[in-house]
Amino acid sequence: MNVDVDLNRAEPAVQFVTSEKNKHLPEKTSILGDRMEASFWLARWQEGRIGFHEAEGNDLLRKYLIRLTGGETTSVLVPLCGKAVDLRLLAAAGHQVWGVELVPLAAEAFFQESGVTPERDALGPFERLRTENLTYLLGDVFALTPELLGPVGAIFDRAALVALEPSTRERYVEVLSACLAPGGRILLVTFTYDQALAPGPPFSVPREEVQRLFGERFELTLLEERPVEAQNPRLREQDVTSIQEVAWLLRDLRS
Ligand SMILES: C[S@@+](CC[C@H](N)C(=O)[O-])C[C@H]1O[C@@H](n2cnc3c(N)ncnc32)[C@H](O)[C@@H]1O
Numbered sequence: 001m002n003v004d005v006d007l008n009r010a011e012p013a014v015q016f017v018t019s020e021k022n023k024h025l026p027e028k029t030s031i032l033g034d035r036m037e038a039s040f041w042l043a044r045w046q047e048g049r050i051g052f053h054e055a056e057g058n059d060l061l062r063k064y065l066i067r068l069t070g071g072e073t074t075s076v077l078v079p080l081c082g083k084a085v086d087l088r089l090l091a092a093a094g095h096q097v098w099g100v101e102l103v104p105l106a107a108e109a110f111f112q113e114s115g116v117t118p119e120r121d122a123l124g125p126f127e128r129l130r131t132e133n134l135t136y137l138l139g140d141v142f143a144l145t146p147e148l149l150g151p152v153g154a155i156f157d158r159a160a161l162v163a164l165e166p167s168t169r170e171r172y173v174e175v176l177s178a179c180l181a182p183g184g185r186i187l188l189v190t191f192t193y194d195q196a197l198a199p200g201p202p203f204s205v206p207r208e209e210v211q212r213l214f215g216e217r218f219e220l221t222l223l224e225e226r227p228v229e230a231q232n233p234r235l236r237e238q239d240v241t242s243i244q245e246v247a248w249l250l251r252d253l254r255s
Contacts, residue, residue: 038102038140045105050082052159052202057085060189060247061156064223067249068187069095074153077179079141079172080160083110090156091134098149099136100126107138124148142168144175151181158189162202173213182254186218191228193243210248218250 081099118129126139190205
């Protein structure tokens, strides 16, 4: 089956691959560019090169969850979610959770490891997998719209912005901003390192870049900056020894 989907009016149509299993994968999009085409992530999942996955979930989310949600039960979007156990943590805390991910294998692994069988249907251009208060959307994050989601009260971005081709960052921030309710918050976890030593992903997203991308629409609070070990073997091979993980709280300035 070939499906042409116009992800963005300004961009040419995207062709989906033919296999039924991967039907929500854009084969190549001008949004994603060469390096980050869907096949790049599909291969990483197929080959088990998912060093980014945190078996115990993200400690920064646990630490700053109240700052993210304001202590209220809300809807939380987790873009580029992979099989993050954080989705479960957020759902268990009573939030309405939306995960968005391109690769079907990631969704399969997530639900298998969660021990639940989701209901499946379609939501716009996405395949929707649902269990109680958790909805996992299979498809391209750039196809998200507030009409599909709600909009949401909070967004948890861990290893998402840093995974995207830098040229797509503005468009990504547009999508997040459009999906966030006025006054909503984003917990953003980025990496910074010397990009001259190695190419991404993960891409380095320095402070000035966070300021440039979000500064006009959000109040920015740097919550924490800490050195981390390079999980990515390619970064280790390139002698990228100094990596900082930076947690930001971004509050939408619209009231
Ligand atoms: C670095 S991983 C991070 C996964 C997750 N956030 C975590 O912390 O484990 C990036 C994920 O984004 C997915 N991805 C990449 N491009 C995407 C896109 N355009 N739309 C949706 N998901 C995408 C990849 O398949 C991969 O699972």
